[in-house]
Amino acid sequence: MHSQYTRTVPPRFRRQALRQMVRAAWGAGLTAAALAPATSAWAQATAEASAAAQAAKPAADAASSGGVGTVYVTARKRAELQLDVPISVQTMSDKDLRAAGTTSVTELGATAGFSFTSAQSTGAYGRAAGMVTFRGLQGELGRPSDASGGVFVDGIAITGGISTLGMSDVARVEVLKGPQNAFFGRSTFGGAVNFITKNPASELRGTVNASMNHRGSSDVDASIEGPLVEGLLNGRITVASHNKVAESRATDGGALGAENSKSVGGALYFTPTDKLWVRLRGNFQSNDDSLPAVAYLAATGNTSCAGKTFSGQNKTGETVQYTPGTAYFCGSIPSLTTLGSSAINANTSIPAAAYNGFVNNTVNDPYLAKSPKLDHMGMRSEVTQASMQLGYQLPKSMDLAVNLGYNKAYTTSIFDLDKTGTANFYTAQITPTEDLTIDARLSTDASASLRGVVGVSHFKSSYVYSQLDYSPGFGGTTVGISSNFSNFDSDVPAIYGSLEYDFTKQITGSFETRYQRDKITSRTRAGVALENESSNWLPRMTLRYKPTANISMYANLAEGVQPLTVNGGYTSASAAGKALLATLVPGVNDFTPQPKLTSMEFGLKQRVSRDWQYAVAVYDQKWKNRLTGTSVFNPSSCGTTTGTTDCPLTASGAGIQAGNDARIRGIELSVDAQLGAQWSANAYVDYKRAKWTRYDASSQSVYGSYGVLALTGTAVSFDGNTLARVPDLQMSLNSTYRFSLNNGWKSFVRGDVTYVGKMWESDFNFAKTDGYSRFDVRWGFEKGSMSFDLFVKNLANDRSWTTVSRVPNLGISPLTSFANQGLTAIAQEARSVGVRASYSF
Numbered sequence: 001m002h003s004q005y006t007r008t009v010p011p012r013f014r015r016q017a018l019r020q021m022v023r024a025a026w027g028a029g030l031t032a033a034a035l036a037p038a039t040s041a042w043a044q045a046t047a048e049a050s051a052a053a054q055a056a057k058p059a060a061d062a063a064s065s066g067g068v069g070t071v072y073v074t075a076r077k078r079a080e081l082q083l084d085v086p087i088s089v090q091t092m093s094d095k096d097l098r099a100a101g102t103t104s105v106t107e108l109g110a111t112a113g114f115s116f117t118s119a120q121s122t123g124a125y126g127r128a129a130g131m132v133t134f135r136g137l138q139g140e141l142g143r144p145s146d147a148s149g150g151v152f153v154d155g156i157a158i159t160g161g162i163s164t165l166g167m168s169d170v171a172r173v174e175v176l177k178g179p180q181n182a183f184f185g186r187s188t189f190g191g192a193v194n195f196i197t198k199n200p201a202s203e204l205r206g207t208v209n210a211s212m213n214h215r216g217s218s219d220v221d222a223s224i225e226g227p228l229v230e231g232l233l234n235g236r237i238t239v240a241s242h243n244k245v246a247e248s249r250a251t252d253g254g255a256l257g258a259e260n261s262k263s264v265g266g267a268l269y270f271t272p273t274d275k276l277w278v279r280l281r282g283n284f285q286s287n288d289d290s291l292p293a294v295a296y297l298a299a300t301g302n303t304s305c306a307g308k309t310f311s312g313q314n315k316t317g318e319t320v321q322y323t324p325g326t327a328y329f330c331g332s333i334p335s336l337t338t339l340g341s342s343a344i345n346a347n348t349s350i351p352a353a354a355y356n357g358f359v360n361n362t363v364n365d366p367y368l369a370k371s372p373k374l375d376h377m378g379m380r381s382e383v384t385q386a387s388m389q390l391g392y393q394l395p396k397s398m399d400l401a402v403n404l405g406y407n408k409a410y411t412t413s414i415f416d417l418d419k420t421g422t423a424n425f426y427t428a429q430i431t432p433t434e435d436l437t438i439d440a441r442l443s444t445d446a447s448a449s450l451r452g453v454v455g456v457s458h459f460k461s462s463y464v465y466s467q468l469d470y471s472p473g474f475g476g477t478t479v480g481i482s483s484n485f486s487n488f489d490s491d492v493p494a495i496y497g498s499l500e501y502d503f504t505k506q507i508t509g510s511f512e513t514r515y516q517r518d519k520i521t522s523r524t525r526a527g528v529a530l531e532n533e534s535s536n537w538l539p540r541m542t543l544r545y546k547p548t549a550n551i552s553m554y555a556n557l558a559e560g561v562q563p564l565t566v567n568g569g570y571t572s573a574s575a576a577g578k579a580l581l582a583t584l585v586p587g588v589n590d591f592t593p594q595p596k597l598t599s600m601e602f603g604l605k606q607r608v609s610r611d612w613q614y615a616v617a618v619y620d621q622k623w624k625n626r627l628t629g630t631s632v633f634n635p636s637s638c639g640t641t642t643g644t645t646d647c648p649l650t651a652s653g654a655g656i657q658a659g660n661d662a663r664i665r666g667i668e669l670s671v672d673a674q675l676g677a678q679w680s681a682n683a684y685v686d687y688k689r690a691k692w693t694r695y696d697a698s699s700q701s702v703y704g705s706y707g708v709l710a711l712t713g714t715a716v717s718f719d720g721n722t723l724a725r726v727p728d729l730q731m732s733l734n735s736t737y738r739f740s741l742n743n744g745w746k747s748f749v750r751g752d753v754t755y756v757g758k759m760w761e762s763d764f765n766f767a768k769t770d771g772y773s774r775f776d777v778r779w780g781f782e783k784g785s786m787s788f789d790l791f792v793k794n795l796a797n798d799r800s801w802t803t804v805s806r807v808p809n810l811g812i813s814p815l816t817s818f819a820n821q822g823l824t825a826i827a828q829e830a831r832s833v834g835v836r837a838s839y840s841f
Contacts, residue, residue, distance in 0.1 A: 086554035126292030134190030160409025160433030189560025213834030223433030253349020312715025357479025419813030424473030486568035569654030625659030772800030
């Protein structure tokens with residue numbers, strides 16, 4: 001089902017001979033790749049590369065003499081010392097990423113202080129879904145609009161394909177904490193991750209990187225770059241392959257957890273004058289995965305809740321005590337070690353009765369017709385990215401920057417929804433997304449005491465979620481179209497800018513803001529269009545105090561919003577279905593309330609000496625209208641009857657959302673240290689408390705067939721509870737020791753440790769996961785243009801759960817009620833041992 005392929009590199013060759021061979025095909029090959037319609041372009045929206053290079057010249061002493069180095073970032077759309085930027089920022093170069101063996105957004109989040117969740121409430125897991133979370137602002141819906149952090153490539157927002165994003169062409173990553181709406185727009189009210197890609201070199205170069213572990217998983221990327229027109233046009237082409245073998249096998253023998261990706265990208269860098277540059281970048285990637293390795297933990301027969309008492313509020317606001325009225329997990333959650341590998345299971349073959357509907361689209365779903373054809377359980381997607389950027393230096397040290405970007409990600413997934421060996425529920429989920437970014441801005445002299453930026457942007461996106469169901473657990477014999485459906489277009493024009501003024505040499509104030517109009521047009525399956533619109537000012541005010549050149553203290557106040565979105569289950573329901581939902585969920589309508597955040601942050605950064613520096617930030621965030629979702633089903637008296645006046649919903653129910661309020665407070669600390677001439681270390685710690693100030697679960701608890709009423713009784717509100725799946729403590733530490741060997745060889749030993757604390761399984765706070773850790777080690781060797789290292793990932797083989805979510809038990813046969821409960825859970829990947837090699841010329 002998953003093809004494996006390798007790239008062979010000749011063991012010996014002469015550099016001169018290789019140069020002659022590649023020069024012959026270089027111009028035509030790269031130009032064709034850059035112009036091919038299947039590829040796309042990534043770009044950085046500012047002249048940051050040249051600006052950073054000029055700014056870094058006087059400050060290179062530490063980096064060149066063995067200290068922790070001087071880092072420049074472009075978090076505020078201009079090159080600045082990381083020490084001077086009055087927000088919490090972490091950066092990693094391409095060398096840092098390769099040294100840590102980081103190849104995915106998931107691995108990056110573990111060391112950079114954010115969370116990446118590859119799961120969503122609709123049942124999709126693995127690389128079919130995913131969202132970025134900062135500072136405990138954990139959503140649960142799994143849609144692009146639900147993320148508290150935005151992902152960008154060269155300043156271009158990426159709304160689809162985040163889980164499969166490659167890093168073979170990345171120069172560095174900037175991870176920005178706290179609201180970034182003023183400069184980066186919506187979906188960044190918790191933070192932003194900006195991948196900054198490499199410029200093509202002005203001389204002929206090539207690189208091949210390859211790694212393989214003992215299971216046969218492999219990652220390979222190769223690039224070649226150089227001048228196409230000397231002094232005027234440079235180019236680069238990159239190809240990459242990712243192949244991950246199955247982590248486990250289902251009881252029917254099928255693969256679980258296999259991944260396969262292939263990508264090709266190109267870049268052109270044009271410098272017609274010393275004041276103007278233009279860059280085109282492109283990438284096309286195809287992905288083909290099996291079902292992910294997900295466990296289902298059925299609570300049936302579990303007695304851990306017996307005698308346990310919990311608190312909540314009833315409909316009149318009175319505090320009530322209750323004991324879960326159905327079997328569930330209380331206190332702790334069984335581990336994978338206790339349950340055994342059989343807990344990770346699913347039906348891995350498409351049932352014959354569902355094949356034509358899911359694969360050949362006999363139900364005539366228009367979105368499935370446009371998406372990649374998938375003929376096995378799992379996921380297939382195609383991701384195209386294209387962009388163009390330019391920078392122009394104007395008189396009086398002003399700069400003009402223009403950024404254009406287009407992204408398309410079409411994904412088809414087929415899942416065993418109950419995630420057990422029982423053949424009850426299957427679903428096909430189709431999520432085509434497209435987005436377009438247009439951005440232009442003018443910056444004044446960055447060295448003046450009064451400086452500023454003014455810009456305009458226009459963001460347009462289209463998001464579709466279409467679901468097909470095959471439900472033999474309800475007596476279904478054919479594939480049907482689910483009422484779980486979303487189709488909305490966003491149109492977001494905006495103006496933005498900033499003013500910064502040095503009141504004295506030590507005190508600087510800045511004001512940044514964005515005014516945007518967020519318009520959403522939602523369409524039902526029948527084509528009925530609904531519109532909603534919201535206009536927002538998104539400010540960030542900052543005061544910075546620098547008593548010395550090496551100490552910076554700041555305070556900022558910022559506001560942010562998440563995008564408008566729709567209540568897809570309600571908009572897609574029939575008239576009878578809407579009437580039923582209105583009786584169960586008071587106030588439900590076509591659109592959800594817009595989530596908003598108010599954030600206050602205090603920070604201190606200090607370069608103590610050339611050998612170590614630190615940054616600490618204290619934050620307080622108030623989150624209004626955090627969206628909470630549930631699936632509402634027909635009355636239990638309906639049995640398997642659907643689509644009637646009394647039983648108007650489909651077998652999969654209707655997914656709806658309501659808004660609640662939370663407050664998250666925490667402290668972050670990062671440290672970079674050169675412990676000796678050959679020994680360096682970096683550390684990061686984030687401790688937080690994330691509490692519901694208003695959590696009304698009546699939309700779930702009022703309707704007993706979903707199973708919540710059986711758990712919570714008359715309690716429908718849970719103010720004061722902790723947000724689910726938000727760890728109170730996250731830590732990471734890495735350390736590298738370098739030393740010299742004989743004959744020009746150098747060596748290094750590196751260790752990476754991450755720790756994620758305990759998390760509640762649901763917002764009802766019944767049970768917690770165990771905290772988990774991961775320890776990776778590498779032993780590397782380098783000489784000239786060659787390097788290789790041996791690595792072990794997850795040395796202690798910690799298989800703790802990284803994500804758990806409460807869901808009804810759909811694996812019971814016959815299924816007569818949704819009251820039976822359980823958990824879906826994802827474990828850390830098992831220990832792997834491998835080797836990595838790199839060669840450049």
